[in-house]
Amino acid sequence: MAKNITFIVTKDCQLACKYCYLVGKNSKERMPWEVAKQAIDYILDHESDMREASVVWDFIGGEPFLEIDLIDQICDYLKTEMFRRNHHWFNSYRFSFSTNGINYHTDKVQRFIAKNHEHLSIGITIDGTERKHDLNRIYKGDGRGSYADVARNIPLWLEQFPHAGTKVTISSEDIPYIKESVLHLYSLGIHEVNINCVFENVWKPGDDRLFEEQLTQLADAIIDGGYYRDYACSFFSEHLGKPLDCVTQNQNWCGAGKMLAVDAEGNFYPCTRFAQYSLREKKAWIIGNIRDGIDKNKLRPFLLLDRCTQSPRKCIDCEVAEGCAWCQGENYDAADTPTIYQRATAICLMHKARVRANNYYWNKLFRKLELEDAREPYEENKPKPNPLNC
Amino acid sequence: MIQYLVILLDDTSVSFCHYGNAKKERRLMPLETLEAGILFGMKENLNIQFVYPAYALPEAYNKAVERVAHVKIKPAAMPDNADVVVMDGWEECESWTAGAGVSCVLRLPKAEWFGHAGRAAALLEKAERLNVVLTDVETFTEDDFKAYEASLQELAGSLAAAYASGKTPQLNLLTDRMMLDKMNNCGAGDTNITLAPDGKFYVCPAFYQAEGGYAIGSLAGGLDIKNAQLYRLDHAPLCRHCDAYQCRRCVWLNRKTTCEANTPGHEQCVVAHLERNASRQLLLEVRKQGTFLPDKEEIREINYLDPFEIRKEW
Ligand code: SF4
Ligand code: SF4
Numbered sequence: 001m002a003k004n005i006t007f008i009v010t011k012d013c014q015l016a017c018k019y020c021y022l023v024g025k026n027s028k029e030r031m032p033w034e035v036a037k038q039a040i041d042y043i044l045d046h047e048s049d050m051r052e053a054s055v056v057w058d059f060i061g062g063e064p065f066l067e068i069d070l071i072d073q074i075c076d077y078l079k080t081e082m083f084r085r086n087h088h089w090f091n092s093y094r095f096s097f098s099t100n101g102i103n104y105h106t107d108k109v110q111r112f113i114a115k116n117h118e119h120l121s122i123g124i125t126i127d128g129t130e131r132k133h134d135l136n137r138i139y140k141g142d143g144r145g146s147y148a149d150v151a152r153n154i155p156l157w158l159e160q161f162p163h164a165g166t167k168v169t170i171s172s173e174d175i176p177y178i179k180e181s182v183l184h185l186y187s188l189g190i191h192e193v194n195i196n197c198v199f200e201n202v203w204k205p206g207d208d209r210l211f212e213e214q215l216t217q218l219a220d221a222i223i224d225g226g227y228y229r230d231y232a233c234s235f236f237s238e239h240l241g242k243p244l245d246c247v248t249q250n251q252n253w254c255g256a257g258k259m260l261a262v263d264a265e266g267n268f269y270p271c272t273r274f275a276q277y278s279l280r281e282k283k284a285w286i287i288g289n290i291r292d293g294i295d296k297n298k299l300r301p302f303l304l305l306d307r308c309t310q311s312p313r314k315c316i317d318c319e320v321a322e323g324c325a326w327c328q329g330e331n332y333d334a335a336d337t338p339t340i341y342q343r344a345t346a347i348c349l350m351h352k353a354r355v356r357a358n359n360y361y362w363n364k365l366f367r368k369l370e371l372e373d374a375r376e377p378y379e380e381n382k383p384k385p386n387p388l389n390c
Numbered sequence: 391m392i393q394y395l396v397i398l399l400d401d402t403s404v405s406f407c408h409y410g411n412a413k414k415e416r417r418l419m420p421l422e423t424l425e426a427g428i429l430f431g432m433k434e435n436l437n438i439q440f441v442y443p444a445y446a447l448p449e450a451y452n453k454a455v456e457r458v459a460h461v462k463i464k465p466a467a468m469p470d471n472a473d474v475v476v477m478d479g480w481e482e483c484e485s486w487t488a489g490a491g492v493s494c495v496l497r498l499p500k501a502e503w504f505g506h507a508g509r510a511a512a513l514l515e516k517a518e519r520l521n522v523v524l525t526d527v528e529t530f531t532e533d534d535f536k537a538y539e540a541s542l543q544e545l546a547g548s549l550a551a552a553y554a555s556g557k558t559p560q561l562n563l564l565t566d567r568m569m570l571d572k573m574n575n576c577g578a579g580d581t582n583i584t585l586a587p588d589g590k591f592y593v594c595p596a597f598y599q600a601e602g603g604y605a606i607g608s609l610a611g612g613l614d615i616k617n618a619q620l621y622r623l624d625h626a627p628l629c630r631h632c633d634a635y636q637c638r639r640c641v642w643l644n645r646k647t648t649c650e651a652n653t654p655g656h657e658q659c660v661v662a663h664l665e666r667n668a669s670r671q672l673l674l675e676v677r678k679q680g681t682f683l684p685d686k687e688e689i690r691e692i693n694y695l696d697p698f699e700i701r702k703e704w
């Protein structure tokens with residue numbers, strides 16, 4: 001497994017997406033170079049505490065590419081230092097970005113891509129059709145939709161990263177557009193669509209039925225249109241919707257605590273969702289800082305988390321528990337007390353709806369493949385997506 | 391299930407545990423609150439423990455407490471009729487003369503303990519039972535662990551000699567684990583709760599008298615323990631696998647060190663395991679002298695001091 005280390009380089013963004021969980025976004029908090037350098041020095045000095053075979057250096061914001069000069073400096077320093085120290089990550093590292101794509105074509109970003117291409121993973125967030133995307137992903141200030149400015153960069157992005165996937169987040173208002181959005185992303189040439197419902201408690205009565213209906217229509221479109229052969233949509237998974245055992249299937253879902261995030265002030269977090277700008281109700285969960293180091297005691301609750309200890313009875317007994325996800329940060333934010341051990345279940349009905357549509361998808365697909373005598377070739381060549389947890 | 395109710399008679403009621411009392415101003419529990427608390431305890435079938443401040447209470451209070459069976463926890467400065475006397479540091483032990491059946495709590499920081507632990511053996515001569523409470527467990531370093539281990543070994547020698555001479559001293563750090571075959575922790579928020587002078591319930595006195603606590607209901611509104619399961623052993627992911635049965639499993643220290651009531655910090659675990667291992671040695675030693683606790687199993691040898699380090703083995 002790779003260690004995921006995130007630099008929160010800025011809290012600024014050109015957009016003000018309606019579903020954005022970053023409640024404390026602002027244009028003031030940019031990471032100074034000295035902080036980034038000290039964080040890197042601390043992390044590389046503590047090689048024995050971070051034994052994962054490889055590392056993903058992640059850059060998020062706000063919009064990370066607003067800080068491309070700083071990022072370039074950080075990446076240069078990382079490469080030099082990993083080499084100089086003969087660090088075990090030198091031969092196994094990636095730089096990863098989740099961007100809104102607006103600045104993707106600019107000279108600075110393109111120079112950075114050319115310099116680091118073989119170690120880069122870049123995901124551009126595009127929510128689907130123009131109508132769907134512009135419903136949420138709007139510019140700060142004038143409220144203009146951002147679709148056109150992102151879509152023009154998609155061909156360049158796919159030329160440079162043909163296997164790139166995109167991440168789509170579904171909130172209550174997005175449900176009617178799911179089918180058309182996924183098909184639209186496929187039509188743009190994006191083969192992997194990682195899509196999930198927000199974990200926050202935004203769902204209205206009846207949303208689950210609408211969601212099931214959309215996913216059923218999407219299933220028909222993917223199967224009837226033959227997309228299943230080389231396109232992936234993370235809503236449909238063969239490993240979904242079975243009961244889970246509290247002994248043999250008790251793993252935590254979320255990677256918080258195994259990851260590390262650092263912000264502009266030099267504070268360390270178990271994941272970015274525990275930084276103050278991501279939290280609505282609770283205080284930031286700081287596990288240390290670049291000057292004093294990481295307080296390992298503050299990480300223990302994360303590394304001890306298991307599924308059943310944090311789950312309410314209904315989740316433990318759930319007949320379709322498999323694949324029902326959670327975000328530790330949202331659990332913490334929504335909990336009755338400041339704990340990460342109270343699983344939020346706002347997603348419950350949506351998961352159950354997804355399971356029904358997913359069952360439909362596989363029943364329909366496997367029957368079709370059997371009738372066409374095509375099951376074996378499908379199994380051999382099926383797309384293998386990299387599902388993202390958050 | 392809640393079985394005990396601790397009633398703090400005053401804001402300055404003595405600390406009998408790991409926390410320091412940050413409240414320095416006297417604030418006596420209103421008499422109506424005390425009476426309502428006693429009534430609550432009686433109706434809920436709880437064993438009541440009154441915690442006293444270091445000054446004499448008005449007569450009406452003395453009368454009120456006598457209406458129900460109870461335990462009195464008192465500071466060394468006012469030890470009359472106490473069931474448990476709390477001493478802050480060695481100095482307070484010097485002048486103390488024990489009565490029959492009285493237990494003694496000795497609170498002190500590590501600096502006072504290291505190098506002086508032998509004095510606990512002398513104190514055990516006077517007290518029915520001695521509970522030693524270190525008030526800065528969370529600050530232990532690797533060197534402190536070594537010093538603590540040495541202090542326990544020294545004391546174990548004295549205790550083995552006492553057993554050989556037919557005495558049965560009780561010292562929480564060394565003899566409790568020998569007697570136990572399951573967890574016997576503090577139980578704050580699970581088997582016991584605390585009523586403070588403000589009429590509110592707390593997980594334990596620390597959650598009222600030290601910084602950063604919170605209430606879990608009130609006499610007026612009833613008990614309301616949110617996420618109550620997190621105070622129970624079955625929801626403590628590390629402790630439920632542990633066999634340092636004598637450990638306090640202090641949920642207040644847990645919150646302070648790890649931010650979670652159900653997760654202990656490294657220092658608490660190592661300290662408890664050093665005690666566990668010293669108890670193991672003591673048990674082996676005492677059994678060399680003859681049959682001792684024949685129905686108790688041996689405490690097994692283990693190769694870790696913090697169960698967190700072996701968590702993948704479960
Ligand atoms: S939780 Fe228990 S052991 Fe810890 S300070 Fe409170 S009473 Fe003492
Ligand atoms: S030693 Fe650690 S794991 Fe064991 S009961 Fe005590 S606090 Fe829990």
